[in-house]
Amino acid sequence: MTHILVKGAIVVAMDDQKRVIPNCDVLIEDDRIKAVGNTGNFNVPPDVEEIDGSRKAVLPGLINGHTHAAMTLFRGYADDLALDEWLKTKIWPLEAMINADDVYWGTMLAIVEMLKGGTTCFADMYFYADDIARAVDESGIRASICGALLGTLPTAGKDLEDAIRFVKEYKNKDSRITAVFGPHALYTCTIDHLKKIAASAKELGARVHLHLLETKNERQDIVALNGKQPFEVLSESGLLEVPILAAHSIYLTEEELEIAKAHDLTPVHTPGSNLKLASGIAPVWRYDEAGITAGLGTDGAASNNNLDMFEEARLAALIHKVDRFDPTLVSAHEALEMATRGGAKALGLDDRIGRIEEGMKADLIMIDLDKPHLTPLHDVEANLVYSASAADVSDVIVDGKVLMRNRELTTIDEEAVMRKAAEVAKDLVKRN
Numbered sequence: 001m002t003h004i005l006v007k008g009a010i011v012v013a014m015d016d017q018k019r020v021i022p023n024c025d026v027l028i029e030d031d032r033i034k035a036v037g038n039t040g041n042f043n044v045p046p047d048v049e050e051i052d053g054s055r056k057a058v059l060p061g062l063i064n065g066h067t068h069a070a071m072t073l074f075r076g077y078a079d080d081l082a083l084d085e086w087l088k089t090k091i092w093p094l095e096a097m098i099n100a101d102d103v104y105w106g107t108m109l110a111i112v113e114m115l116k117g118g119t120t121c122f123a124d125m126y127f128y129a130d131d132i133a134r135a136v137d138e139s140g141i142r143a144s145i146c147g148a149l150l151g152t153l154p155t156a157g158k159d160l161e162d163a164i165r166f167v168k169e170y171k172n173k174d175s176r177i178t179a180v181f182g183p184h185a186l187y188t189c190t191i192d193h194l195k196k197i198a199a200s201a202k203e204l205g206a207r208v209h210l211h212l213l214e215t216k217n218e219r220q221d222i223v224a225l226n227g228k229q230p231f232e233v234l235s236e237s238g239l240l241e242v243p244i245l246a247a248h249s250i251y252l253t254e255e256e257l258e259i260a261k262a263h264d265l266t267p268v269h270t271p272g273s274n275l276k277l278a279s280g281i282a283p284v285w286r287y288d289e290a291g292i293t294a295g296l297g298t299d300g301a302a303s304n305n306n307l308d309m310f311e312e313a314r315l316a317a318l319i320h321k322v323d324r325f326d327p328t329l330v331s332a333h334e335a336l337e338m339a340t341r342g343g344a345k346a347l348g349l350d351d352r353i354g355r356i357e358e359g360m361k362a363d364l365i366m367i368d369l370d371k372p373h374l375t376p377l378h379d380v381e382a383n384l385v386y387s388a389s390a391a392d393v394s395d396v397i398v399d400g401k402v403l404m405r406n407r408e409l410t411t412i413d414e415e416a417v418m419r420k421a422a423e424v425a426k427d428l429v430k431r432n
Protein backbone atom coordinates (compact mmCIF):
# COMPACT_ATOMS: atom_id res chain seq x y z
CA MET A 1 0.00 0.00 0.00
CA THR A 2 1.19 3.55 -0.68
CA HIS A 3 0.44 6.47 1.62
CA ILE A 4 0.54 10.22 1.06
CA LEU A 5 -0.15 12.79 3.77
CA VAL A 6 -0.98 16.36 2.80
CA LYS A 7 -0.24 18.34 5.96
CA GLY A 8 -1.67 21.56 7.35
CA ALA A 9 -3.60 22.87 4.34
CA ILE A 10 -6.87 24.78 4.06
CA VAL A 11 -9.19 22.08 2.77
CA VAL A 12 -12.12 23.27 0.68
CA ALA A 13 -14.04 20.01 0.91
CA MET A 14 -17.04 20.74 -1.38
CA ASP A 15 -19.01 18.33 0.80
CA ASP A 16 -22.67 18.64 1.79
CA GLN A 17 -21.74 20.82 4.78
CA LYS A 18 -19.72 23.12 2.47
CA ARG A 19 -16.81 22.83 4.89
CA VAL A 20 -13.65 24.92 4.60
CA ILE A 21 -11.25 23.39 7.13
CA PRO A 22 -8.12 25.31 8.17
CA ASN A 23 -4.89 23.54 9.19
CA CYS A 24 -6.22 20.22 7.96
CA ASP A 25 -4.46 16.99 6.95
CA VAL A 26 -5.53 14.59 4.22
CA LEU A 27 -4.31 10.99 4.33
CA ILE A 28 -4.35 9.08 1.04
CA GLU A 29 -4.06 5.29 0.90
CA ASP A 30 -3.50 3.90 -2.60
CA ASP A 31 -6.21 5.46 -4.80
CA ARG A 32 -8.54 6.61 -2.00
CA ILE A 33 -8.85 9.33 0.60
CA LYS A 34 -8.42 7.49 3.88
CA ALA A 35 -8.92 10.33 6.38
CA VAL A 36 -9.53 14.09 6.50
CA GLY A 37 -8.92 16.14 9.64
CA ASN A 38 -6.29 16.68 12.26
CA THR A 39 -3.43 14.14 12.19
CA GLY A 40 -3.84 13.74 15.93
CA ASN A 41 -7.20 12.11 15.25
CA PHE A 42 -6.02 9.24 13.03
CA ASN A 43 -3.11 6.85 12.64
CA VAL A 44 -0.46 7.78 10.11
CA PRO A 45 1.51 4.82 8.74
CA PRO A 46 5.33 5.16 9.01
CA ASP A 47 5.95 4.79 5.25
CA VAL A 48 3.96 7.94 4.41
CA GLU A 49 5.13 10.50 1.84
CA GLU A 50 4.46 13.95 3.32
CA ILE A 51 3.48 16.97 1.25
CA ASP A 52 3.60 20.33 3.02
CA GLY A 53 0.24 22.03 2.75
CA SER A 54 0.99 25.19 4.68
CA ARG A 55 -0.14 28.34 2.85
CA LYS A 56 -1.91 26.09 0.36
CA ALA A 57 -5.54 25.34 -0.36
CA VAL A 58 -6.63 21.80 -1.19
CA LEU A 59 -9.59 21.41 -3.52
CA PRO A 60 -11.17 18.39 -5.19
CA GLY A 61 -9.62 18.10 -8.67
CA LEU A 62 -11.50 20.28 -11.15
CA ILE A 63 -13.72 18.49 -13.66
CA ASN A 64 -13.87 19.85 -17.18
CA GLY A 65 -17.42 18.78 -18.03
CA HIS A 66 -17.28 19.33 -21.78
CA THR A 67 -14.35 19.54 -24.13
CA HIS A 68 -12.85 18.30 -27.37
CA ALA A 69 -9.30 17.91 -26.10
CA ALA A 70 -7.52 17.43 -29.42
CA MET A 71 -8.89 20.76 -30.65
CA THR A 72 -5.90 22.31 -28.90
CA LEU A 73 -4.34 21.79 -32.37
CA PHE A 74 -6.77 24.45 -33.74
CA ARG A 75 -6.04 27.02 -31.03
CA GLY A 76 -5.84 30.43 -32.67
CA TYR A 77 -6.56 29.03 -36.14
CA ALA A 78 -10.09 30.38 -36.61
CA ASP A 79 -11.37 33.17 -34.42
CA ASP A 80 -14.00 35.89 -34.40
CA LEU A 81 -16.53 33.97 -36.51
CA ALA A 82 -20.14 32.82 -35.92
CA LEU A 83 -20.56 29.15 -34.93
CA ASP A 84 -22.08 28.11 -38.25
CA GLU A 85 -19.40 29.75 -40.41
CA TRP A 86 -16.67 28.73 -37.95
CA LEU A 87 -17.69 25.07 -38.19
CA LYS A 88 -18.43 24.91 -41.91
CA THR A 89 -15.55 26.94 -43.36
CA LYS A 90 -12.78 26.34 -40.83
CA ILE A 91 -13.22 23.49 -38.37
CA TRP A 92 -15.01 20.73 -40.34
CA PRO A 93 -12.61 20.93 -43.36
CA LEU A 94 -9.65 20.49 -40.97
CA GLU A 95 -11.40 17.73 -39.06
CA ALA A 96 -11.93 15.87 -42.35
CA MET A 97 -8.11 15.62 -42.54
CA ILE A 98 -7.34 14.79 -38.92
CA ASN A 99 -5.80 11.37 -38.17
CA ALA A 100 -5.32 9.21 -35.08
CA ASP A 101 -1.77 10.45 -34.46
CA ASP A 102 -2.94 14.10 -34.57
CA VAL A 103 -5.67 13.31 -32.03
CA TYR A 104 -3.21 11.59 -29.70
CA TRP A 105 -0.81 14.56 -29.66
CA GLY A 106 -3.58 17.17 -29.48
CA THR A 107 -5.09 15.30 -26.53
CA MET A 108 -1.69 15.00 -24.84
CA LEU A 109 -1.21 18.77 -25.18
CA ALA A 110 -4.66 19.31 -23.67
CA ILE A 111 -3.85 16.98 -20.78
CA VAL A 112 -0.61 18.85 -20.05
CA GLU A 113 -2.56 22.12 -19.98
CA MET A 114 -5.39 20.69 -17.89
CA LEU A 115 -3.16 19.03 -15.28
CA LYS A 116 -1.11 22.23 -14.93
CA GLY A 117 -4.36 24.09 -14.32
CA GLY A 118 -5.75 21.70 -11.72
CA THR A 119 -8.13 19.71 -13.93
CA THR A 120 -8.03 16.04 -12.93
CA CYS A 121 -10.91 14.73 -15.03
CA PHE A 122 -12.51 15.74 -18.31
CA ALA A 123 -15.49 14.75 -20.46
CA ASP A 124 -14.25 14.46 -24.01
CA MET A 125 -16.07 14.07 -27.31
CA TYR A 126 -13.95 13.65 -30.41
CA PHE A 127 -12.77 11.29 -33.14
CA TYR A 128 -10.42 8.31 -32.60
CA ALA A 129 -11.58 7.46 -29.08
CA ASP A 130 -8.90 4.76 -28.75
CA ASP A 131 -6.15 7.33 -29.20
CA ILE A 132 -7.79 9.71 -26.70
CA ALA A 133 -7.88 6.76 -24.28
CA ARG A 134 -4.20 6.01 -24.92
CA ALA A 135 -3.25 9.59 -23.95
CA VAL A 136 -5.46 9.41 -20.84
CA ASP A 137 -4.03 6.05 -19.86
CA GLU A 138 -0.39 7.12 -20.24
CA SER A 139 -0.79 10.47 -18.48
CA GLY A 140 -2.66 9.26 -15.39
CA ILE A 141 -5.56 11.74 -15.72
CA ARG A 142 -9.22 10.62 -15.45
CA ALA A 143 -11.71 10.98 -18.32
CA SER A 144 -15.11 10.19 -19.71
CA ILE A 145 -14.61 9.56 -23.44
CA CYS A 146 -16.84 9.22 -26.48
CA GLY A 147 -16.30 9.24 -30.20
CA ALA A 148 -18.43 11.96 -31.85
CA LEU A 149 -21.37 10.37 -33.71
CA LEU A 150 -22.65 12.51 -36.57
CA GLY A 151 -25.60 10.66 -38.07
CA THR A 152 -25.44 12.74 -41.24
CA LEU A 153 -21.95 11.44 -42.21
CA PRO A 154 -21.60 8.55 -44.70
CA THR A 155 -19.53 6.73 -42.03
CA ALA A 156 -22.35 6.96 -39.42
CA GLY A 157 -23.04 3.20 -39.30
CA LYS A 158 -19.41 2.23 -38.93
CA ASP A 159 -18.81 5.01 -36.37
CA LEU A 160 -21.63 3.62 -34.22
CA GLU A 161 -20.23 0.07 -34.45
CA ASP A 162 -16.88 1.46 -33.36
CA ALA A 163 -18.49 3.33 -30.46
CA ILE A 164 -20.25 0.15 -29.31
CA ARG A 165 -16.95 -1.75 -29.42
CA PHE A 166 -15.23 1.04 -27.42
CA VAL A 167 -17.96 1.12 -24.75
CA LYS A 168 -17.88 -2.70 -24.46
CA GLU A 169 -14.12 -2.61 -24.01
CA TYR A 170 -14.34 -0.33 -20.95
CA LYS A 171 -17.55 -1.73 -19.49
CA ASN A 172 -16.85 -3.35 -16.11
CA LYS A 173 -13.17 -2.47 -16.43
CA ASP A 174 -11.60 -0.91 -13.32
CA SER A 175 -10.15 2.08 -15.10
CA ARG A 176 -9.79 5.85 -14.94
CA ILE A 177 -11.64 5.85 -18.25
CA THR A 178 -15.44 5.84 -18.53
CA ALA A 179 -16.67 5.10 -22.04
CA VAL A 180 -19.93 6.75 -23.11
CA PHE A 181 -21.88 7.40 -26.33
CA GLY A 182 -21.49 10.78 -28.06
CA PRO A 183 -24.34 11.67 -30.44
CA HIS A 184 -23.00 15.07 -31.55
CA ALA A 185 -26.33 16.93 -31.50
CA LEU A 186 -30.00 16.62 -32.34
CA TYR A 187 -29.50 18.61 -35.56
CA THR A 188 -26.74 16.29 -36.82
CA CYS A 189 -28.45 12.99 -35.90
CA THR A 190 -31.81 11.68 -37.18
CA ILE A 191 -34.28 10.12 -34.75
CA ASP A 192 -33.58 6.71 -36.32
CA HIS A 193 -29.88 7.05 -35.64
CA LEU A 194 -30.54 8.31 -32.10
CA LYS A 195 -32.82 5.31 -31.49
CA LYS A 196 -29.93 2.96 -32.27
CA ILE A 197 -27.60 4.91 -29.97
CA ALA A 198 -30.17 4.95 -27.14
CA ALA A 199 -30.80 1.20 -27.49
CA SER A 200 -27.05 0.46 -27.29
CA ALA A 201 -26.57 2.82 -24.35
CA LYS A 202 -29.43 1.14 -22.46
CA GLU A 203 -28.18 -2.34 -23.25
CA LEU A 204 -24.62 -1.55 -22.14
CA GLY A 205 -25.57 0.68 -19.18
CA ALA A 206 -23.63 3.57 -20.71
CA ARG A 207 -24.27 7.28 -20.49
CA VAL A 208 -24.67 9.79 -23.31
CA HIS A 209 -22.79 13.06 -23.92
CA LEU A 210 -24.26 15.50 -26.44
CA HIS A 211 -24.53 19.17 -27.41
CA LEU A 212 -27.97 20.63 -26.65
CA LEU A 213 -29.53 23.94 -27.67
CA GLU A 214 -26.27 25.85 -28.00
CA THR A 215 -27.52 28.54 -30.38
CA LYS A 216 -30.73 30.44 -31.07
CA ASN A 217 -31.16 28.69 -34.44
CA GLU A 218 -30.57 25.17 -33.20
CA ARG A 219 -34.22 24.50 -32.34
CA GLN A 220 -35.32 25.23 -35.90
CA ASP A 221 -32.44 23.11 -37.29
CA ILE A 222 -33.60 20.19 -35.13
CA VAL A 223 -37.18 20.65 -36.33
CA ALA A 224 -35.95 20.88 -39.96
CA LEU A 225 -34.09 17.55 -39.69
CA ASN A 226 -36.41 15.63 -37.39
CA GLY A 227 -39.79 17.37 -37.69
CA LYS A 228 -40.02 17.56 -33.90
CA GLN A 229 -39.08 19.72 -30.92
CA PRO A 230 -35.77 18.85 -29.17
CA PHE A 231 -37.29 17.12 -26.14
CA GLU A 232 -39.73 15.21 -28.36
CA VAL A 233 -36.68 13.93 -30.24
CA LEU A 234 -34.99 12.98 -26.95
CA SER A 235 -38.14 11.24 -25.73
CA GLU A 236 -39.08 9.45 -28.96
CA SER A 237 -35.54 8.16 -29.54
CA GLY A 238 -35.38 6.70 -26.03
CA LEU A 239 -32.46 8.93 -25.06
CA LEU A 240 -34.37 10.40 -22.11
CA GLU A 241 -34.26 6.97 -20.47
CA VAL A 242 -30.45 7.18 -20.43
CA PRO A 243 -28.37 9.54 -18.23
CA ILE A 244 -27.42 12.54 -20.38
CA LEU A 245 -24.63 15.11 -20.14
CA ALA A 246 -26.04 18.05 -22.11
CA ALA A 247 -23.32 20.53 -23.04
CA HIS A 248 -24.32 24.21 -23.34
CA SER A 249 -28.09 23.84 -22.64
CA ILE A 250 -28.70 27.53 -23.29
CA TYR A 251 -32.14 27.69 -24.90
CA LEU A 252 -34.22 25.29 -22.78
CA THR A 253 -37.78 26.41 -22.06
CA GLU A 254 -39.15 26.17 -18.53
CA GLU A 255 -41.14 23.05 -19.44
CA GLU A 256 -38.00 21.48 -20.93
CA LEU A 257 -36.09 22.22 -17.72
CA GLU A 258 -38.82 20.41 -15.79
CA ILE A 259 -38.44 17.39 -18.08
CA ALA A 260 -34.64 17.55 -17.64
CA LYS A 261 -35.11 17.54 -13.89
CA ALA A 262 -37.54 14.62 -13.97
CA HIS A 263 -34.96 12.63 -15.94
CA ASP A 264 -31.22 12.23 -15.51
CA LEU A 265 -30.14 15.14 -17.72
CA THR A 266 -27.35 17.36 -16.38
CA PRO A 267 -26.50 20.58 -18.21
CA VAL A 268 -22.86 21.54 -18.52
CA HIS A 269 -22.33 25.29 -18.60
CA THR A 270 -19.64 26.57 -21.00
CA PRO A 271 -19.51 30.36 -20.55
CA GLY A 272 -16.15 30.99 -22.28
CA SER A 273 -17.10 29.27 -25.51
CA ASN A 274 -20.63 30.72 -25.45
CA LEU A 275 -19.21 34.24 -25.08
CA LYS A 276 -16.62 33.80 -27.82
CA LEU A 277 -19.06 32.34 -30.36
CA ALA A 278 -21.77 34.80 -29.19
CA SER A 279 -24.08 31.83 -28.66
CA GLY A 280 -25.88 33.25 -25.63
CA ILE A 281 -25.92 32.97 -21.84
CA ALA A 282 -27.23 29.76 -20.31
CA PRO A 283 -29.96 30.38 -17.68
CA VAL A 284 -27.96 28.93 -14.79
CA TRP A 285 -30.19 30.77 -12.27
CA ARG A 286 -33.18 28.88 -13.73
CA TYR A 287 -31.34 25.58 -13.34
CA ASP A 288 -30.92 26.54 -9.70
CA GLU A 289 -34.62 27.30 -9.32
CA ALA A 290 -35.38 23.90 -10.85
CA GLY A 291 -32.99 22.29 -8.36
CA ILE A 292 -30.45 21.27 -11.00
CA THR A 293 -26.71 21.65 -10.33
CA ALA A 294 -24.89 22.09 -13.62
CA GLY A 295 -21.37 21.04 -14.50
CA LEU A 296 -18.85 23.44 -16.00
CA GLY A 297 -16.70 23.00 -19.11
CA THR A 298 -14.31 24.86 -21.36
CA ASP A 299 -15.43 23.31 -24.66
CA GLY A 300 -12.60 22.83 -27.17
CA ALA A 301 -9.59 25.14 -27.22
CA ALA A 302 -10.61 26.47 -30.65
CA SER A 303 -13.60 28.24 -29.14
CA ASN A 304 -12.28 29.36 -25.74
CA ASN A 305 -9.14 29.43 -26.36
CA ASN A 306 -7.72 27.69 -23.29
CA LEU A 307 -8.69 24.88 -20.94
CA ASP A 308 -8.36 26.92 -17.74
CA MET A 309 -11.15 25.87 -15.36
CA PHE A 310 -10.33 28.69 -12.92
CA GLU A 311 -11.05 31.18 -15.68
CA GLU A 312 -14.23 29.27 -16.53
CA ALA A 313 -15.39 29.36 -12.90
CA ARG A 314 -14.74 33.09 -12.77
CA LEU A 315 -16.70 33.64 -16.01
CA ALA A 316 -19.56 31.55 -14.61
CA ALA A 317 -19.59 33.68 -11.47
CA LEU A 318 -19.48 36.96 -13.46
CA ILE A 319 -21.65 36.76 -16.55
CA HIS A 320 -24.95 35.99 -14.84
CA LYS A 321 -24.54 38.95 -12.53
CA VAL A 322 -24.39 41.43 -15.37
CA ASP A 323 -26.87 39.54 -17.54
CA ARG A 324 -29.54 39.71 -14.84
CA PHE A 325 -28.30 42.91 -13.13
CA ASP A 326 -28.06 40.86 -9.94
CA PRO A 327 -24.66 40.59 -8.19
CA THR A 328 -25.96 37.87 -5.86
CA LEU A 329 -26.29 35.33 -8.68
CA VAL A 330 -23.75 32.43 -8.89
CA SER A 331 -21.61 32.89 -5.80
CA ALA A 332 -17.96 31.85 -5.63
CA HIS A 333 -19.03 28.66 -3.84
CA GLU A 334 -21.62 27.88 -6.52
CA ALA A 335 -19.05 28.39 -9.29
CA LEU A 336 -16.67 25.97 -7.51
CA GLU A 337 -19.54 23.55 -7.05
CA MET A 338 -20.14 23.45 -10.81
CA ALA A 339 -16.40 22.90 -11.40
CA THR A 340 -16.25 19.99 -8.94
CA ARG A 341 -19.30 18.06 -7.76
CA GLY A 342 -21.59 19.39 -10.52
CA GLY A 343 -19.16 17.98 -13.08
CA ALA A 344 -18.93 14.70 -11.18
CA LYS A 345 -22.72 14.40 -11.35
CA ALA A 346 -22.77 15.19 -15.08
CA LEU A 347 -20.21 12.43 -15.69
CA GLY A 348 -22.00 9.96 -13.42
CA LEU A 349 -18.96 9.80 -11.12
CA ASP A 350 -20.38 11.64 -8.09
CA ASP A 351 -20.02 8.55 -5.90
CA ARG A 352 -16.21 8.72 -6.26
CA ILE A 353 -15.00 12.22 -7.26
CA GLY A 354 -15.89 15.90 -6.77
CA ARG A 355 -15.60 16.04 -2.96
CA ILE A 356 -12.81 15.64 -0.41
CA GLU A 357 -14.21 13.03 1.91
CA GLU A 358 -13.13 9.75 3.39
CA GLY A 359 -13.62 6.91 0.92
CA MET A 360 -13.64 9.10 -2.20
CA LYS A 361 -11.06 8.64 -4.94
CA ALA A 362 -7.89 10.63 -4.21
CA ASP A 363 -8.26 13.26 -6.95
CA LEU A 364 -7.18 16.55 -5.42
CA ILE A 365 -5.21 19.67 -6.21
CA MET A 366 -3.19 22.14 -4.18
CA ILE A 367 -3.20 25.87 -4.84
CA ASP A 368 -0.32 28.04 -3.68
CA LEU A 369 -1.94 30.88 -1.72
CA ASP A 370 1.37 32.59 -0.96
CA LYS A 371 0.97 35.08 -3.81
CA PRO A 372 0.35 38.83 -3.86
CA HIS A 373 -2.90 38.46 -5.82
CA LEU A 374 -4.19 35.92 -3.26
CA THR A 375 -3.34 38.04 -0.18
CA PRO A 376 -5.02 38.60 2.29
CA LEU A 377 -7.23 35.58 2.78
CA HIS A 378 -10.59 36.74 4.11
CA ASP A 379 -12.47 34.12 2.11
CA VAL A 380 -10.54 31.32 0.42
CA GLU A 381 -13.38 30.41 -1.98
CA ALA A 382 -13.69 34.02 -3.13
CA ASN A 383 -9.92 34.19 -3.72
CA LEU A 384 -9.96 30.92 -5.68
CA VAL A 385 -12.75 32.06 -8.00
CA TYR A 386 -12.18 35.80 -8.35
CA SER A 387 -8.38 36.07 -7.97
CA ALA A 388 -6.65 32.76 -8.71
CA SER A 389 -5.66 31.29 -12.05
CA ALA A 390 -4.43 27.96 -13.43
CA ALA A 391 -0.82 29.03 -12.81
CA ASP A 392 -1.40 29.02 -9.04
CA VAL A 393 -1.90 25.24 -8.93
CA SER A 394 1.21 23.69 -7.39
CA ASP A 395 0.44 19.97 -6.99
CA VAL A 396 -2.00 17.55 -8.58
CA ILE A 397 -2.96 14.07 -7.39
CA VAL A 398 -5.16 11.75 -9.44
CA ASP A 399 -6.22 8.28 -8.32
CA GLY A 400 -3.71 8.58 -5.46
CA LYS A 401 -0.75 9.32 -7.75
CA VAL A 402 1.14 12.61 -7.76
CA LEU A 403 0.94 13.79 -11.39
CA MET A 404 2.35 17.27 -10.68
CA ARG A 405 4.75 18.21 -7.90
CA ASN A 406 5.70 21.91 -7.50
CA ARG A 407 4.44 22.53 -11.06
CA GLU A 408 6.58 19.73 -12.54
CA LEU A 409 4.62 16.99 -14.30
CA THR A 410 5.72 13.50 -13.26
CA THR A 411 4.30 11.34 -16.07
CA ILE A 412 4.64 13.56 -19.16
CA ASP A 413 7.59 15.30 -20.83
CA GLU A 414 5.88 18.68 -21.16
CA GLU A 415 8.47 20.20 -23.53
CA ALA A 416 8.39 17.21 -25.88
CA VAL A 417 4.58 17.24 -26.03
CA MET A 418 4.47 20.97 -26.86
CA ARG A 419 7.06 20.59 -29.66
CA LYS A 420 5.37 17.55 -31.17
CA ALA A 421 1.85 19.01 -30.95
CA ALA A 422 2.99 22.25 -32.63
CA GLU A 423 4.60 20.20 -35.43
CA VAL A 424 1.49 18.05 -35.93
CA ALA A 425 -0.79 21.15 -35.95
CA LYS A 426 1.36 22.85 -38.59
CA ASP A 427 1.29 19.76 -40.77
CA LEU A 428 -2.51 19.39 -40.36
CA VAL A 429 -3.13 22.95 -41.56
CA LYS A 430 -0.87 22.33 -44.59
CA ARG A 431 -2.85 19.20 -45.53
CA ASN A 432 -6.02 21.31 -45.82
Ligand SMILES: [Zn+2]
Pocket residue numbers: 066067068211247299300
Ligand atom coordinates in the same frame (compact mmCIF):
# COMPACT_ATOMS: atom_id res chain seq x y z
ZN1 LIG B 1 -18.54 21.17 -27.79
